[in-house]
Amino acid sequence: MDLPVMPPVQPMLAKSVKGIPDPAKHGGLLFEPKWDGFRALVFRDGDEVELASRNTKPLTRYFPEVVEAVKASLPERCVVDGEIFVAIGDRLEFERLQERIHPADSRVQMLAEKTPAGFVAFDLLALGDESLVDQPFEVRRARLEEALAGVVPPIHLTRTTGDPAEAERWFSSFEGAGLDGVVAKPLGAPYTPNGRTMLKIKHERTADVVVAGYRLHKTSTPEHPLLGSLLLGLYADGRLQHIGVSASFTAKRRAELVEELQPLVCSDLSEHPWGEWSEWAIANPDRVPGTQSRWSAGKDLSFTPLRPERVVEVGYDHMEGNRFRHTAQFKRWRPDRDPESCGYEQLEEVVSYDLAEVLGGLSGSRGPGQDYAVGMSEPTTYDVVLLVEQPLSAEDAAQVRSLHGDVEDPVRYHVLLPVEDAAARVESAMGSIAASEVLASPALVMDSQDIAEVQRELLERARTDCDGCVSKLKGQGADVSGEVVSAEPIEALAAKVAEVRAAEAIILTRKHVIAEFFHVDWTSRARRKIGVPILHLLEHENFDEQSEHYGGEGVTGL
Structure with missing residues (x-):
């Protein structure tokens, strides 16, 4: 160039x-x-x-x-x-x-x-x-x-x-x-x-919103806590909905706000308006209801819940759906406002305008018969991606389905079952043998044809297991598809979540105690990488028996 x-x-x-x-x-x-x-x-x-x-x-x-x-x-x-x-x-x-x-x-x-x-x-x-x-x-x-x-x-x-x-x-x-x-x-x-x-x-508007929590600033320390952002909400049909954040403060004001808001700290999330997400939040300690975006993956989204008793006036430019498009600007406290009176009806309703009319006034705009449809809206579905290691039992499938019984939109499941890499599996096995000094015999050496045969067997087994997962979920009346993936599991999970714009992801590990320790990294990495709720399902068989053998304590459910 x-x-x-x-x-x-x-x-x-x-x-x-x-x-x-x-x-x-x-x-x-x-x-x-x-x-x-x-x-x-x-x-x-x-x-x-x-x-x-x-x-x-x-x-x-x-x-x-x-x-x-x-x-x-x-x-x-x-x-x-x-x-x-x-x-x-x-x-x-x-x-x-x-x-x-x-x-x-x-x-x-x-x-x-x-x-x-x-x-x-x-x-x-x-x-x-x-x-x-x-x-x-x-x-x-x-x-x-x-x-x-x-x-x-x-x-x-x-x-x-x-x-x-x-x-x-x-x-x-x-x-x-x-x-x-x-x-x-x-x-x-x-x-x-x-x-x-x-x-x-740009458009400048104001709204009176409820302060429902805060996050600490990235430079905050236990000795000198600094507020990073206020979590804001509005009431709709009696429920407090997250609408955005306010985050532009001086360092002095950040310290003052932390101290000022301490009397409102809600130590028990079940007492908070977002308490219905408490179980989910425990399973996802770095995620907060209503604040998700795939662009926030990797950021610490933990927050301090506050009793929703204070109202603040904020400035904003416009809305993206039911949330502020950009960070709102703190204007002033509104002690005269009742928090429950702060709803969406106060927001200015923008009259719709056809984008084609804007584009139609341009040189080089669409000509006769040309359709400027750069994308079509699709019927809304609630997509869930499942990363599994073995065929689901009927009980597993029923448990997964029970998680979404209250979802209003049609639920669609996407099952991913990773296939093991034969070469890595053989290398690991041979390394274990050598490490234990059992035998390093030429008879144990496997050539490329042997490894290819092992890979074919692993792939065939994975396909069978994946079909079994799909069959069990269909038996529960689910709309489901399945595929075997050879990519690194969390990379495959992240790609699928993005592809289908999933609402959540579920990781279902093998039913033995070692799985919890071996795959905890799966879940932690998934939470850092994927901007949707992550559930890690463990349903151990004979868990107490195995736990005693390994010196651990029992874990149940989610």
């Missing part, structure tokens, strides 16, 4: 302002919709294409369909600034976009087909052999419109207006299509990497 502007390049940024600014005070402004996606710089030199994120990290491998669209629509040699987005129906869906950042290529390829992304362009840094970064935005925009006159979806050119009244209308109406506000760009400004020369106008 040899372009007049070469990566890495940090994109130009914007500073927040209140209200639509007056163009006359800034030497002229051009207004654009503020897209809610991944900021991306596109570098194209013939068949070479690179997509770079806001922090200059590569995005290319995660969006193969965008790379192909760039080759089909953008000029042969160019550097373009824009936003990658995913839309479902008539709205942008940021959560679906986040799913695309995945280590498994098979997952990336599947999502590229299932929920393909689009790219909306809004600035031009280079064209051919010419750098445009020193040109005023007015010139760059004109060159961009000329260069992208013939683009077709999923590549788009953002619409613009110089009319503040029109920008105000966009600000009010486009939010219903999932957009994030309005951006104002000075017509005379050059492209300034990492410089906040643009202006952004």
Whole structure:
């Protein structure tokens, strides 16, 4: 790649302002919709294409369909600034976009087909052999419109207006299509990497919410505890639902809040509104009900529950489903508010707006007969992934099914049964023999054909065991599929959870006491890697007898 502007390049940024600014005070402004996606710089030199994120990290491998669209629509040699987005129906869906950042290529390829992304362009840094970064935005925009006159979806050119009244209308109406506000760009400004020369106008709202707990800051110590974030909730149908967090405090205020909230600490989670999750929380000590995201895997999500007696006013921009899209800003305590009066009805209801209408105003938008459906919503199911080591008994299957008796959505199970690696198994066995100094005889050496035969036997046994698991669950009336996996078990589990967007995962280990000690690492690693609830089922046969032999104590149930 040899372009007049070469990566890495940090994109130009914007500073927040209140209200639509007056163009006359800034030497002229051009207004654009503020897209809610991944900021991306596109570098194209013939068949070479690179997509770079806001922090200059590569995005290319995660969006193969965008790379192909760039080759089909953008000029042969160019550097373009824009936003990658995913839309479902008539709205942008940021959560679906986040799913695309995945280590498994098979997952990336599947999502590229299932929920393909689009790219909306809004600035031009280079064209051919010419750098445009020193040109005023007015010139760059004109060159961009000329260069992208013939683009077709999923590549788009953002619409613009110089009319503040029109920008105000966009600000009010486009939010219903999932957009994030309005951006104002000075017509005379050059492209300034990492410089906040643009202006952004975002929605500002407030809500009175209940403080239901807190997490400690990453720098907190037992000697000097510091609050990291407040866990916030709103009531719906008599239940306190988690809605988000508030986290921006000075170090002094973090220490004060810990002390201030101590009288409200609820030592028994069963007395907390989220106490119905107490058994689940014990099985998942680093997970908190209502706060899960596959992007939080690896973070300590333990929290201190508080009696829900205090109300706080917070600022927020907009909602993503039934939660705050971003971290809420602490405004003030509301001692005059009754916590149970804090419900969702106080939130401003955004009028829906068809994304196609926003895109329809763009140069290079969809043409007659072209359907801009970048993904379709599917019927809701509650997907559960089971990682098992042996065929389920009828009792096991019944226990698994009983866990989901109260789930309203249809439950679908996905059984994974790992097949052992023959070479590793033989190596381990031979190592044990040598270690015990029994015999290191040539008669015990196994060649590649012997190992291949062992592998075939292990695979056949695993397939039979997997079929048995599926059969037992079907006998309980379950919707279930099964597969044998040769990948490392937790890697396979994580990939499957992501693929089906599972609501939870279950690890079912062998029914002997050693399994608990041997596979505790499975569960701990799964909790660090997978952002959904993890249950580890152990149902030991003759456990007390074995426990006595190994000097342990009995463990039952979950």
